[in-house]
Every structure is written in C-alpha cells, then in structure tokens.
Amino acid sequence: MAPPRLAVALATFALLCAAAAGQDDKILRPWPPDCSTADNYTADSQYKKNLDQLLAALPAAAGDNGWFYEGSVGTGADRVYGLIMCYADYNATACMDCLSRAPAGITTVCPGSRSVRAMYDACTLRYSAAPIPATADLAVLYIVYLTFPEVAVTSEGVRAAWVPLMSELTGGAAASPLRLASGSTPYSSSQSSQEMYGLAQCSRDLNASECSRCVSSYVGQLGKLFPNNSGGVIKGYSCYLRYQVAALDITLPPAPAPATPPPAGGPSSSSKTGIVVGVSVGSVSILILLGFSMWLLLRRRRRKEANLHEETRAMEDEFEKGSGPKRFRYGELAVATDNFSDKYKLGEGGFGSVYRGFLKEMNLHVAIKRVSKGSNQGRKEYASEVRIISRLRHRNLVQLIGWCHGGGDLLLVYELMPNGSLDKYLHSADNKLSWPLRHKIVLEIASAILYLHQEWEQCVLHRDIKPSNVMLDASFTAKLGDFGLARLVDHARGSHTTVAAGTLGYMDPERRARGRASARSDVYSFGVVLLEVACGRSPAVVLDDGAVIHLAWHVAELHGQGRVLAAADPRLNGEFDAREMESVLVAGLWCTLDDRRLRPSIRQVVGVLRLELPLPRLPMRTPAATYKPPPAAGL
Numbered sequence: 001m002a003p004p005r006l007a008v009a010l011a012t013f014a015l016l017c018a019a020a021a022g023q024d025d026k027i028l029r030p031w032p033p034d035c036s037t038a039d040n041y042t043a044d045s046q047y048k049k050n051l052d053q054l055l056a057a058l059p060a061a062a063g064d065n066g067w068f069y070e071g072s073v074g075t076g077a078d079r080v081y082g083l084i085m086c087y088a089d090y091n092a093t094a095c096m097d098c099l100s101r102a103p104a105g106i107t108t109v110c111p112g113s114r115s116v117r118a119m120y121d122a123c124t125l126r127y128s129a130a131p132i133p134a135t136a137d138l139a140v141l142y143i144v145y146l147t148f149p150e151v152a153v154t155s156e157g158v159r160a161a162w163v164p165l166m167s168e169l170t171g172g173a174a175a176s177p178l179r180l181a182s183g184s185t186p187y188s189s190s191q192s193s194q195e196m197y198g199l200a201q202c203s204r205d206l207n208a209s210e211c212s213r214c215v216s217s218y219v220g221q222l223g224k225l226f227p228n229n230s231g232g233v234i235k236g237y238s239c240y241l242r243y244q245v246a247a248l249d250i251t252l253p254p255a256p257a258p259a260t261p262p263p264a265g266g267p268s269s270s271s272k273t274g275i276v277v278g279v280s281v282g283s284v285s286i287l288i289l290l291g292f293s294m295w296l297l298l299r300r301r302r303r304k305e306a307n308l309h310e311e312t313r314a315m316e317d318e319f320e321k322g323s324g325p326k327r328f329r330y331g332e333l334a335v336a337t338d339n340f341s342d343k344y345k346l347g348e349g350g351f352g353s354v355y356r357g358f359l360k361e362m363n364l365h366v367a368i369k370r371v372s373k374g375s376n377q378g379r380k381e382y383a384s385e386v387r388i389i390s391r392l393r394h395r396n397l398v399q400l401i402g403w404c405h406g407g408g409d410l411l412l413v414y415e416l417m418p419n420g421s422l423d424k425y426l427h428s429a430d431n432k433l434s435w436p437l438r439h440k441i442v443l444e445i446a447s448a449i450l451y452l453h454q455e456w457e458q459c460v461l462h463r464d465i466k467p468s469n470v471m472l473d474a475s476f477t478a479k480l481g482d483f484g485l486a487r488l489v490d491h492a493r494g495s496h497t498t499v500a501a502g503t504l505g506y507m508d509p510e511r512r513a514r515g516r517a518s519a520r521s522d523v524y525s526f527g528v529v530l531l532e533v534a535c536g537r538s539p540a541v542v543l544d545d546g547a548v549i550h551l552a553w554h555v556a557e558l559h560g561q562g563r564v565l566a567a568a569d570p571r572l573n574g575e576f577d578a579r580e581m582e583s584v585l586v587a588g589l590w591c592t593l594d595d596r597r598l599r600p601s602i603r604q605v606v607g608v609l610r611l612e613l614p615l616p617r618l619p620m621r622t623p624a625a626t627y628k629p630p631p632a633a634g635l
C-alpha cells in the first residue's frame with residue numbers, strides 16, 4: 001500500500017493538473033530528450049504501473065520540497081527511480097507549470113522508454129530503472145546565446161566581470177543547501193557601467209564537491225563558448241550556469257516542508273531542509289495554482305507553531321516541577337561548593353568565577369558559574385533566557401543543567417568537563433594535542449556553531465567564542481560552553497556590556513568599534529580559534545622588534561607569500577595532513593576578513609574544513625586595513 005503521504009501528493013497533483021489543463025492541455029515538449037530505446041516496457045507491465053505512480057506523485061512532492069524531488073516507486077526489477085527539479089531563473093508559475101506538465105507528458109514523448117532524461121525551459125525530469133547517480137555529469141547539453149542589444153560588450157569587460165562573479169557563484173552554489181547561488185558584479189564598458197548577473201545551480205542530489213566540480217567545469221568553458229556575448233546559458237543534467245549583462249529574476253523555492261518521505265519506499269531525498277530561504281511569490285495567479293499545496297504547507301506550519309506553544313507551556317510546567325532546566329536553591333549550591341570556597345574554584349573568566357561542585361542528591365559533579373550581576377534583575381527576566389539556553393541540545397555544546405538566582409548573583413550549573421578548556425593545552429609548553437585531535441576539535445566546534453546559527457529554530461549567537469570557552473570532556477570531545485551567556489550578562493550589566501563581554505583578540509573590527517554582534521562576528525571569533533589551533537599561538541603575535549600584530553595578519557602574510565603551511569605549529573614537527581592544515585588556515589583567514597560581508601557563513605566554513613568545498617580565493621589584505629594592535633590587556 002502506498003503510504004498516506006502519497007494520497008496527499010496525488011490529491012495535490014489532481015488539483016494542479018486541473019488548473020493546468022484549464023489553461024493549456026497541450027503536451028509540454030522537452031528539448032530533444034534522451035529516451036532509452038532498448039528493452040522497452042509493455043503497456044501492462046508492473047514497471048509501467050510503478051512509473052505512472054511515480055510520475056503522478058512527483059509534481060506535488062517537488063512542490064512541497066523546495067521544487068526538487070528524488071524518489072522511487074516499486075521493488076526489485078520493476079523499481080523506478082525519478083528526479084525532478086526547477087531552475088531558479090523561472091518564476092513560481094513557470095515552475096509549477098513545468099512540474100505538473102513534464103511528468104504528465106513524458107510518456108507521450110518517449111512511449112515505452114525504460115529511462116528518460118528530459119530538459120525543459122523551467123525544469124528537468126529524469127527517471128530510470130537504476131538509481132540516479134549523484135555524480136556530476138560534466139557534459140554540456142545545451143548552449144543558449146542571450147543578446148541584449150542595448151549592452152555594449154567587449155570580451156575584456158565580460159571576462160573581467162566573470163572572474164569575481166563566477167568564483168562567488170561556484171562556491172555559493174556548492175555551499176547552499178539548495179545548491180544554487182545568484183549574484184551580480186559591476187560590469188563596465190567604455191560607454192557605461194552596468195551589472196552582470198549570474199546564476200549557478202546544481203541538481204540538488206549532488207553533494208557540495210560534485211556541485212562545485214560541475215559548475216567549475218562549466219565556468220572553465222565560458223570563455224570558449226561565449227567569446228563576446230552579453231549573456232549565455234550552459235545547461236546540462238547536473239548543473240546549470242547563466243550570466244547576462246541585464247537584470248535576472250531569480251525565484252528561490254519556498255522552504256521545503258519538514259521531513260517529506262519519498263513517494264514510496266525509495267531512498268530518502270537527499271535535499272536538506274536546514275535553511276529557510278523565504279518564499280518569493282509574486283502574483284495572484286500563482287496563488288491560485290499553488291492554492292492547495294500552500295494550504296497544506298500553512299496548515300502544517302500552523303500545527304508546528306501550535307506544537308511549539310504547547311512545548312513552551314510544558315517547559316514552564318517542567319520548570320516549576322523541577323525536571324528539565326532545574327532551578328536550584330542557593331543553599332544546595334553553597335553546600336556543593338563548600339560555600340564557594342577558593343579550594344573549589346576552577347577559574348575566573350570575564351563573566352565571573354567557576355567552581356567545581358558535587359551535588360549529592362543527583363550524585364553529579366558539576367561546574368557552577370557564578371555571574372555577578374547588577375542589582376535588581378528579576379527572576380523572570382533570566383528565566384526566559386535560561387530556558388532558551390537549556391533547550392539547546394547538541395553533542396558539542398556543554399549542557400546547562402540548571403540555574404539559581406540568589407545571593408545577589410546568577411548561578412549557572414553545567415556538566416563538569418574533566419579535561420578543562422582548550423586554551424590550557426594550546427599554550428602549554430608541551431602542547432600534546434596531535435593534529436588529528438586538533439582537527440577533530442575544530443570540526444566539533446564548527447558543528448556546534450552551525451547548530452547555534454542555522455540548525456536550531458532560531459539563530460543563537462555565542463558572542464564569546466575563544467579557546468577558554470571550548471571545553472574537553474573525558475574523551476577529548478570538544479564542547480562549546482557559555483553560549484548565550486553574553487546575552488544574559490548584557491541584561492545584567494546594561495548598555496556598556498558588549499565590550500566587556502567577549503575578548504578583544506577574538507572580536508571583529510565592527511564589534512570592537514560599535515559593539516554590534518552578528519553571526520559573522522561569531523564566525524570571526526571562530527576564525528581566530530582556527531588559526532590559534534593550527535599555529536599553536538595566541539592571537540597576539542610579538543614580532544622580533546617587539547611590535548604586536550594580530551595572528552590573522554601574520555598568517556595572511558605567509559599566505560600571501562604562498563607558504564601558508566609555514567604558519568603551522570612547530571611543535572607538530574610537520575606531522576599533519578597538509579590538506580587539512582591548509583584548509584584550517586585558509587578557513588581561519590576567510591573568517592577573519594575585516595569586511596563582514598566577505599566572511600563565509602558557518603556552513604561554508606564547515607564545507608571547507610571537511611574538504612567538501614574548494615579553498616576560497618581570498619582577497620588581498622592590505623596591512624593598513626588589518627593591522628591594528630589590539631590593546632594587550634584584551635588578549
């Protein structure tokens with residue numbers, strides 16, 4: 001039996017079909033399709049039944065899944081695999097039209113074919129008796145010359161604009177979960193200056209490296225294919241590239257509905273549902289066409305919201321009852337730490353002191369952070385923040401167990417990390433952290449930040465990423481601590497706190513100047529940590545002549561000389577994987593660019609660290625722009 005999901009898919013499709021048929025019942029013809037000619041299926045075969053079921057389900061499935069779908073129907077020799085996807089330079093109407101009419105018409109275009117690859121203006125459709133390989137097919141199938149007569153093109157001008165545009169698009173498409181990137185860059189000719197727009201898009205089943213490989217290969221052919229054109233399109237089954245010296249309308253698909261299973265029993269869709277891109281729906285006609293599926297989406301979203309409210313209420317109940325984030329009595333914590341005696345003190349940080357403690361009742365060793373705060377802060381004010389923080393769960397975050405508002409202070413209770421913090425190892429004379437361990441640690445921190453920034457329901461800024469906030473558990477798994485604390489402390493100390501919170505060597509220039517934190521300022525701080533871990537030195541580098549420069553500038557200089565590996569920690573004795581080391585150093589430089597807009601998102605950083613993304617080409621740094629000796633006290 002088909003799962004219930006399929007019934008919904010079919011219902012949606014019926015409606016789309018009706019809408020489409022009302023407008024135009026002609027078959028949508030693909031560009032010359034690739035229809036298999038051997039071993040055709042027969043009219044009464046199981047393969048045909050499975051294929052019909054798949055083709056009927058694909059449009060709605062893709063409609064709900066960000067305009068891409070891959071799945072299969074059937075089992076054994078009769079199993080049919082299919083994939084459908086829209087191109088982002090067509091609007092929602094055109095996409096929905098293509099999604100609904102392409103599958104409907106393909107059996108008329110290629111009757112009897114066991115596998116088909118078909119490309120339309122707005123979408124592409126493939127089905128096959130074998131799983132569709134998730135590898136880049138570099139063949140260029142179609143080339144379209146676009147001419148904008150009002151634009152004066154010179155091949156030099158076009159080429160000059162391609163370079164920055166294409167490098168942005170290649171990396172951007174690979175890094176984006178939707179596998180698409182668009183952008184523009186100034187284009188200047190003798191007569192005028194305009195913008196060149198571009199789009200790169202990959203079939204969303206490809207992983208980042210395959211996508212990047214495909215787009216790069218097309219980019220490499222631009223010069224040959226379009227010697228002096230004001231626009232052009234290269235189209236293949238794995239990727240798509242378009243540029244033009246004229247405005248280009250890009251329509252991003254709506255965010256995929258959560259957890260869509262494949263039409264039936266197939267491999268799960270490889271699309272990610274991580275990033276909400278936003279819906280760009282422009283017209284009434286789209287709304288009519290999309291009506292039903294939108295309604296489904298909305299209903300699902302509303303349900304999700306309702307669930308959230310319920311969850312919050314449950315949290316409050318839990319909170320009162322004492323399960324979940326526990327509110328401790330001050331007395332309990334005082335007993336656990338022998339009245340906060342120095343003997344139990346683990347350290348002192350920007351936010352306050354940390355004590356080791358033992359909670360007899362729970363038989364649990366904990367770290368208790370005592371944050372001194374301003375006078376009259378209410379319990380309620382902390383409660384909501386603490387509740388958010390305590391709901392964050394990730395294997396690379398230090399878990400908050402509970403809190404207490406008493407004795408004039410805020411006390412936060414965490415799981416105890418037996419191996420202390422990363423800084424202790426990095427800067428000890430005999431730094432014993434091997435490269436594989438360091439590499440594992442940076443990947444773990446990155447995945448914690450990715451969770452905070454992009455994977456949780458709202459973006460949570462850490463605001464104080466530095467090695468002393470990276471804790472190591474018994475097996476040296478890195479866990480980021482103190483997340484969200486900066487915000488709590490901001491509450492406590494009022495307006496002048498953003499500078500006190502965070503540590504200067506890890507703070508990006510804009511944050512230093514204006515105190516504005518953002519996801520990209522967290523990325524900056526993480527970049528400094530990357531460099532620090534790879535180089536084994538602190539953010540302040542003292543030169544032979546006594547001048548102090550920032551580590552990022554020191555590494556950038558070596559990178560500029562083409563010998564970035566010379567920055568590696570000498571205590572490693574050259575024992576490291578050169579590709580990994582280079583990726584960590586280059587990612588560190590990328591993250592610490594002065595201009596926030598040029599810094600990567602944490603997802604891109606993860607791509608580079610995992611060697612899935614090609615190393616970015618970094619803009620040249622000018623010493624003046626980078627070098628600003630931070631006050632020694634801040635480091």
Ligand SMILES: *[C@@H]1O[C@H](CO)[C@@H](O)[C@H](O)[C@H]1NC(C)=O
Nearest residue numbers: 090091092093094282283286
């Ligand atoms: C969508 O694009 C088609 C052509 O591809 C165009 O005819 C139609 O007017 C567009 N609709 C909207 C709402 O922009």
Ligand SMILES: *[C@@H]1O[C@H](CO)[C@@H](O)[C@H](O)[C@H]1NC(C)=O
Nearest residue numbers: 035037038040110111112113
């Ligand atoms: C199989 O079907 C295709 C059309 O899809 C047709 O062109 C081809 O001739 C058929 N092959 C045989 C052997 O009938």
Ligand SMILES: *[C@@H]1O[C@H](CO)[C@@H](O)[C@H](O)[C@H]1NC(C)=O
Nearest residue numbers: 134135207208209210611612
């Ligand atoms: C990406 O996909 C290709 C082809 O499926 C595979 O060979 C490669 O190992 C994958 N890369 C990563 C990083 O998963």
Ligand SMILES: *[C@@H]1O[C@H](CO)[C@@H](O)[C@H](O)[C@H]1NC(C)=O
Nearest residue numbers: 153154155225226227228229
């Ligand atoms: C550029 O375009 C012009 C026509 O606009 C053509 O005559 C010329 O051959 C083209 N140049 C190259 C290198 O193809």
